[in-house]
Amino acid sequence: MSPRPGAVAIGLALAAAVAAPGVAAADRAKIIDPAPAAPSSEPASKKDAEWAARLAPRKPLRQVDPDALVGKAPAEVISFYNQWTHEWIGVDVTDRGVDPELADRFLRCHFTNEPTDMDRRLLSTVLDAARHFKVDRVNVVSGFRAPKYNLMLRKKGHAVARDSQHTKGHAVDFWLPGVGTQALYRWAMSHQLGGVGLYPDSGFVHVDVGRKRTWTGE
Template sequence: MQTTTDDALGSAAQTDSIKLSRRALVGCAIAGGTALAFPIPAMAVGTEWRLAIRNVHNNETVDAVFARSGAFVPEGLAELNHGLRDWRTGQATVMDRKLLALLVRLREKLELTGGAKIGLISGYRSPATNAALRSAGGAHSGVASQSQHMLGKATDIMVPGVSLDRLHGAALALCGGGVGFYPRDGFVHVDTGRVRHW
């Protein structure tokens, strides 16, 4: 009996998520892609963008200010490039600044403080890692051959204390790019590619 109740609740949550997805995409269409036209919002003098992340695989943390008063901070960008590297190979790339700004906007949408750590499941993926994940299949059967991860434009994330449904809804509402929902694997994918969801 309990299993039936859990299944029904799971189905209801998935239906709510699908409704939210459609509503969010309609909102993005009505906005006419305004969010994409200005993916990095203007900064007021004296404000700063800060990201705190914790890699769930190796427990490494980065807490860096990457923009201040409208200018990017090279040291902060370098720290985040390193923190978002391919944890399997150690290879890093220059991460998309629009992605970093999107993660800040997502944290703000969730009404979290600048020091609230985002749990990183995957950031940059080297071509070798991406190919290995694709060939492994199973849980990685949805890995795209031309993944946004390989371009430094995607992250798979979770936020401690925030439900995946809430994280997913906030990501969709931002209309900042692609959003994938992986409740069984415990993460939400966000990227700065075209607006789409799965």
């Protein structure tokens, strides 16, 4: 595949290398094709618990002081990190391009490894949020969830909807480092595409392109 110039796949596990200040976008525009992660053989409930323990913020993240944003330029390249696959994509916001195939693969079901056609509005909304809060990194908690994986989660007693928007490629769960979940939720509500869910304990916000509604989870 040959991604457009704006869509840069960075298959590195090192946040520091990707987000290093002063590294020109062009210098990072080298495609390192990450090998797809093997489908998980672990029970999802155990993995979920492990990840929750390792990744969920233990306490509410610091709120961004709106005054502190004045005078700070938004990042030109925003790094998206997938917490499940440990993959990165770098998105050049001046070009606003996210190669659809790359985005679909990045947001694939981590359990079955299947991608789907993700709604294009989701990543641009997430990108807008990162631009608004002037952060150069987005942590993706969940994108596409294959129906059979969603069903398995339900059978294991997880609080996932039967007909989840995630199973249609219509939802993304994410958080922005350094941005309070409440602040991100308020922003998402003011730019509401469809559903917006707040998960204050887990520390992320859900956005989808379904019917406009809102809720609070855990």
